[in-house]
Amino acid sequence: MTGTVQAHTFRSRDLVGGHVVVDLVNTVTARDAEPVDWLDGYPRLLEWAALTGEFDPVVLGDLRRLAEAEPGEAAAALERTRELREAVHDLLTALVRQDDPAPAAAVGRVESHWKQAAAGARLTVRGNTPWLETGVETSGLDHLHHELALRALDLLRSLPLERTRVCPGPRCGWVFIDRSRGGRRRWCDMATCGNLAKGRTHYQRRRHTMSRQDAHRPPGDQ
Numbered sequence: 001m002t003g004t005v006q007a008h009t010f011r012s013r014d015l016v017g018g019h020v021v022v023d024l025v026n027t028v029t030a031r032d033a034e035p036v037d038w039l040d041g042y043p044r045l046l047e048w049a050a051l052t053g054e055f056d057p058v059v060l061g062d063l064r065r066l067a068e069a070e071p072g073e074a075a076a077a078l079e080r081t082r083e084l085r086e087a088v089h090d091l092l093t094a095l096v097r098q099d100d101p102a103p104a105a106a107v108g109r110v111e112s113h114w115k116q117a118a119a120g121a122r123l124t125v126r127g128n129t130p131w132l133e134t135g136v137e138t139s140g141l142d143h144l145h146h147e148l149a150l151r152a153l154d155l156l157r158s159l160p161l162e163r164t165r166v167c168p169g170p171r172c173g174w175v176f177i178d179r180s181r182g183g184r185r186r187w188c189d190m191a192t193c194g195n196l197a198k199g200r201t202h203y204q205r206r207r208h209t210m211s212r213q214d215a216h217r218p219p220g221d222q
Contacts, residue, residue, distance in 0.1 A: 001028055001086050003035030010038070010048045016188045018177030020054045021152045024081075025089045031173030037082070042067045042074035042141070045081060049144055062136050063143060070141065077141035084113045084145060088152050092175055095156070096164050114153050117146035169193025
């Protein structure tokens with residue numbers, strides 16, 4: 001990703017992707033303009049992870065203390081998470097566009113991150129479902145990176161392409177899975193990009209109407 005890094009306080013409205021890995025992809029905003037990376041440090045990654053509700057708070061506390069003790073390693077782990085994010089973004093958007101074949105570079109990078117994660121994972125069973133799981137004791141500060149890499153492959157294998165979209169809003173480019181009943185969602189969030197688009201459409205229609213009215217006025221009334 002070529003862009004800037006900017007501090008951002010994550011809020012629930014930032015989690016619109018429909019899957020935690022898609023929400024990771026969306027920690028970069030304005031991808032269709034001048035991309036801005038909101039992950040300005042490892043503590044911010046932990047803040048985002050806590051907000052998703054997908055990770056054990058005790059584990060996140062362990063990672064926070066470990067990051068404070070090893071800031072250099074934490075920065076390196078964050079960079080690996082960013083690399084995973086960009087690889088998933090490239091592959092995800094290619095799948096949405098139905099590029100054939102899928103970009104080999106993105107496929108290779110996702111594969112590499114998955115292999116790194118799987119190397120330290122253990123097989124567990126949740127209910128009746130086998131599951132690869134990582135832990136801080138084996139992954140250290142890469143725990144989130146590894147968990148997200150494992151989940152990324154699960155997502156990509158079961159991605160509902162007919163409901164996965166890229167928001168067309170200006171300075172957005174977020175990806176989302178439309179889980180609405182009708183499956184007609186167009187915007188990442190109606191309260192932001194949707195309302196902006198409605199406002200622009202209303203303004204353009206008003207200008208067009210006024211221009212037509214001015215064109216039909218008698219010369220003395222103008």
